[in-house]
Each structure stands twice: as structure tokens, then as C-alpha cells.
Amino acid sequence: MPAPKTATPTANEPRDAKTAPGRVMDGAHMVVQALVDQGVEVIFGYPGGAVLPIYDALFEDERIRHVLVRHEQGATHAAEGYARSSGRPGVVLVTSGPGATNAVTGLTDALMDSIPLVCLTGQVATHLIGSDAFQECDTVGITRPCTKHNYLVKDVNDLARVIHEAFYVATSGRPGPVVVDIPKDIQFQQGPYTGPSQVRHRTYRPRVKGDYARIQEAVELMAHAKRPIFYTGGGVINSGPAASQLLRELVRLTGFPVTSTLMGLGAYPAHDPQWLGMLGMHGTYEANMAMHDCDVMINIGARFDDRVTGKLDEFSPGSKKIHVDIDPSSINKNVHADVPIVGDVAHVLEDMVRIWKARNAHPDKAAMASWWGAIEGWRGRKSLAFKNSSTIIKPQYAVQRLYELTKDRDVYITTEVGQHQMWAAQHYHFEEPNRWMTSGGLGTMGYGLPAAVGVQMAHPKSLVIDIAGEASVLMTMQEMSTAVQHDLPIKIFILNNEYMGMVRQWQQLLHGGRYSHSYTASLPDFVKLAEAYGCVGLRAKTPDELDGKILEMIETDKPVIFDCLVDKHENCYPMIPSGRAHNEMILGDAEDQPGVTEEGKMLV
Amino acid sequence: MPPLVKDAKIERHTLSVLVDNEAGVLARVIALFSARGYNIESLTVAEVDQAVHTSRITVVTTGTAMMIEQIKAQLDRLVPVHKVVDLTVEHDAVEREMALVKVAGTGEKRVEAMRLSDIFRARVIDTTHTSFIFEISGAPSKLDKFIDLMRPLGLVDVSRTGVVAIARGPEGM
């Protein structure tokens, strides 16, 4: 008899073993029991020979819902979407050999963007390992560089412990993907079950409290700042909802401007006047100029990525830098931190708020007024402005309309990778964390559609939209079939420019307009494709029909593929060309533009 | 990895890394160095506590001060790593290496090899009428010097252990 379904557990908190620990069972049932005890309700998977015993244990077990994907990469991105939108770890189950290798892209994506995943892979029987057996691959070898940690279980007595450890490692400190490789014979063998409360990792205890003296030093710097800025990142989201609340409190208390990386959007509400928009390669003019000219930079959970810093030796040359990160290796990796603070964002922000209040700090009023004056000047450039058209849908306009028509709903946005992703980041505005799922570090085309599947699994009643490019979405299009099977009414909103637009833009800027293989001939008819999958296809060709079609999409309670035909030649601005500094942006309208340097051409 | 500060000085550091002796741990450490483009001048590893299955890895690496800091942070981030100690900056440490050196020759050269081995306190651990194997231990620079001197005297083969190191004084790692 399957056990009754229990209430949703709080994030990352294992349910205590309801089965008496020590009960003897086979490895496959141990896997299922361990997942149940970890509070897992949904897994994304695909069966095969090396995981058949686990699939057998899942058969008619109602404690765990299994989402059958159409490609293992889809399972990993779905698990990422699930994790990022819910704060709970995502779980993947795949077979050995090709099942495991297909999962590699999603694992790497999760590693780059610090997403907690536990990926269970089947493996050939222990006595066959190393014999080039059918569907054998060195899964732990292949996934070592693309996981936070991985395990090969060679003894059934270790199995339950290892799975519990995997959840602990995936969700503690800087989150990341963990692989547990389970040979088929281990799945059949009998052993005693170990519950989560009996498991404690031998060594791994990431530090969450920041050094108090350092935090005091940081507050001191902030209190005397004349041109301060908060530079926030995905670490704020990963730290949990409390971190976003504390960030808001600290930003309000200080009166400082705040910008964010692509990964951190939503941690600070976009409607707020202190919000400068996203920074970096396609960030706003005001955010990048303020970063360049600031005297105190407060980096909260961001990692000085090259998309953000531009040319490193001209990055914010005059500022003292405070860097809060849970991962000590992020600090001083690319940029020297004057005040490094290792700790969890929420813990450190809590201390910062407390110290700021206790100190009754008041930044120099005149200095702050002139700083905000400068920022307003930069804002006046309206760097996200574009020339609209009455005959052709501009991609920015499509995102703006999508935003206006969905913003008052309970909405989650995922994206693919390319120009549409940047336009989504620029023109869709987020008020809350966990609402924005995008592939930042790895930049994986094909992420958004399966991620939407995962998000919709975590939020069945919400509106989930993938803002997509026509090229990207074809990489994982088959997951529409997953969405139909599991009644997941995801909306795929394709900004169809018939080009790999971001590639075309770089070819225009860097390669003399030689558009080598960046035009997609023979695109499918997306409306018919939607119908073939058993969902709904919509198409908008002109600006005047856009709103109506978007509303129709929202009202449809099935999955929808929306083919939005947009301007084929639009470029994404503003832009910091590779190898340039923050104050050398190309704006959409300006004449006198800095080009790409010879050195910059070498960069991506 | 390119040094962050241009023209920064390249330093040589000896790191001691205490790890769980579990499958793949050495592969993890080595992969870290290759993936991030760090140098390994020498690396030694052996289990040092059978009861709790911990191994000690001694790695000699080079880089700018900022790179060395990164290497330590990256090592420390690996899940099975207990502790990383920089014996070059945090401690006054002793370093030793052992080498087996095979020298073949007869007549004057053979006598000279024997005489030099005495000066370097190398031991003969195998001999034929035409060859010696010397065992020598000490600081890596002493080994370098001995091996250089053996070159014209009929050096055939060298096998070195790599550096092991430990902090001076009563405290443990």
C-alpha cells in the first residue's frame, strides 16, 4: 500500500524517517525511501536498463510524482526550474551511459548558476565496471568537473547514507549539482536503511555567519561613502526569501542605489526608484556608469563575472569593494576585495542592518544628493529606449506588452539564450525573487522550455512563460510532449526573428556583416508544430494584433506555442563591447560609438 | 589562469592538504589544477591515518600571491577536503624529498660517483660491477645538485618521490 501523501515540507528540511531506520530493504526501495524522507515530491527522469529496479520501486508509488521527459537534458533543466522557483532541490533520475551523458549539459548549467540538484544515475553492475559493458560510461569521471560533488555507490550499506549526504551537499553552502551513480546490482541487493537524521557529513560544514569585525568594517565604509552602490547577484536569491527582504531593508535604510546581475533579478523590486536596472554587457547605462564611478561598491552574492565587469583593469577603478559571498573561492578570484566577508547573504545582511541601525549611520546628505543627481543624468539617456514601429513588431515591444498584460498575475518567466533573453531581462520587470529562471553562467540554448516544465510542476496554478528564441527553443522542443502529457499549461513565447539574433549581432559588429550560418532556413511552422504536439499554436504578425493574441494565450489553459514574428534586424542595446570598460557603452541611438578592439575580438 | 595584477611576482608554495581517503579524491585535486590552469611542480599522496581514512597530499605549486590564494580556496571547496595549510606562509616548515639515482660506469668515474655520494650522504642500495643505485634524501635543491653532479659520471635513471613537508614545532595540522 502506498503511504498517504503528506503536506509540503519546508524548503530543504528532511522529513524524519517514518520507516524505522535499520529496516532491511533492497537498494531500489532504499532510493525511493530516501527521496521520500528528503521531502521529495517530484522527480524528472527517463528510464533505461540500468535503473529498471528503481523504476520498479516507483511503480504505483504515489508518494513521488515522476515526470517523464523526452531527453535527459530536459530532465536536468526541468529540475533546475523546479529548484530555482521553489527553493527546494531538484531531483533527476536517468539511466547509465547515454542517459548520464545527456544529463551533462544540465549539470554544468546547474554548477555555473549554483542550483541545487541531486541526479541519480544508473550504472552497470559492479563486476562489469571497467569492461566497456553495454551502456557503460565513466559517469563519475565525466561528471567530476561538472558537479559540486559526486559518488559511485559500491556497497548497498552506503546507499541511503550517500543519498542523504548528496542532498546535504547540494543544498548547503553554495548550492550545486550532485551525482549519485548506482550500479544495477546494488539496486537489487538487500541492506539496512539509514534515515536522514542519522547522517552527518564528515567534513563539509560551510560557514554561514560572516566575520563580525569585517561586517562592522563594511558598515563603516558604507556610512562614509559618497558614491555608493549595491551590486547584487544570484546569491541573494539562493540565500532564500529572507535575504531579499533584508536587502530591501538595508537599501531603504541607506538610501543607496542598487543594481543586479542577470541572476539576481527580482531580489530587489524593479518598480522602486532606487533600482537602476540590470548591469553588465547589456545592462542599463545608469547601472554601468554608477558602477564605474562609485567610491564604495557593496557586492552581495555576485561573483564579478566577465559579463559584468567588462575590461577588468578598468573596472570601477576608484572604488573600495566589499564582497559578501558564501564561497571563499569567489572572493579575490577576478577582482580584489578590500573587505571580504565569507558567509550566507541573509546572515550577513541581518548583521549589516543591525549594525547600521545601532550606529545610527547617516551618509553625507550633500554627497548623496549629488550622486543621485549624476545617476538621474545617466537615467535621462533612457538607454533601453528603442524606435517602435506601427507595422512590424519590435522584440522589445513584444516583451513590454507581455509584461503589461501579465504583471498583475502570479507569473514565472524562463528564457532561452540570445537577444530575446537580454530583452526579457531589460523589459520584463520583477518584483519578487524566484520568479526569473535563466541560464546565466553557461548560457545554454534550450534551457527555457524544460525549465518552464519544472517551474509549472512546482507551481501548478501559476502562469509560466518561456520567453524564447526560435533557434534555442528547437534544441529542446520535444519537451512540449512532456508538458502535454503532464497537463502543464506552459506558454512558449517565441520572439521569432529567423536568426540566431545574438550571433548575427556579433557578426555585424565584429565580422564585417558576414552572416555565416546564423540564419535559420527551413524553420518549422510553429503553429502547426504546436498542433502536432496536441497543444495550441498562436501567431502574431503585426503590432495591432499583439495584445489580443497575448490575452488569448493567457486565457488558454493548455500549453501554448506563441510564434511572435518580430523585426529580423533589431540589435540588443545598450552593449559594452568585449574588452571595453563600463563607461564605453554602445547606446542604441548614439552616433559616435566605441567599436570592438582587436583584443576584444579574442573574447566571447 | 592569467595573473590578475600584471607583472606580479611568481612565488613557489608548498601546500599540505588533508583529505578523506575516498575514491576519486586525488583525481578531483589533479583535475582542479588542470581545469583552472594552475601549475603542479610536485605532488605526493599517501594515507596517514588508517583508522579514520585520511590522506595527506603535499603539493608544490607556483603562481602570483593572488593565484595561490585562489588555489587554496578552490582546494578547500572540494567536499572531501578537511584542511588546506600553506606551509610556505603560515608556518616554518621542513621539506624533504627522496630520490633513487642509478649511475653506470667504471674506473675513475665510478670512484668519483662513490666519493660524491659520500659527501651528499647518499646510500648505496644496489650495486653491480658497472653500476650503483643511490638513495638520497633532503631538500629538493640538494637532490637537484646531486643529480647534476652524477650526469657526467654516467647517470642512467632517476626516480624522485616529490616533496613531503611538515610544519616545525609541537602543533599538528
Ligand SMILES: Cc1ncc(C[n+]2csc(CCOP(=O)(O)OP(=O)(O)O)c2C)c(N)n1
Ligand atoms: C547550446 C548552445 N549552442 C550555441 C550557443 C551560442 N549562441 C548564443 S545565442 C545564439 C543564438 C540564439 O538564437 P535564438 O534562440 O533565435 O535567439 P535570438 O538571439 O535570435 O533572440 C547562439 C547560437 C549557445 N549559447 N548555446
Ligand SMILES: [Mg+2]
Ligand atoms: Mg532568433
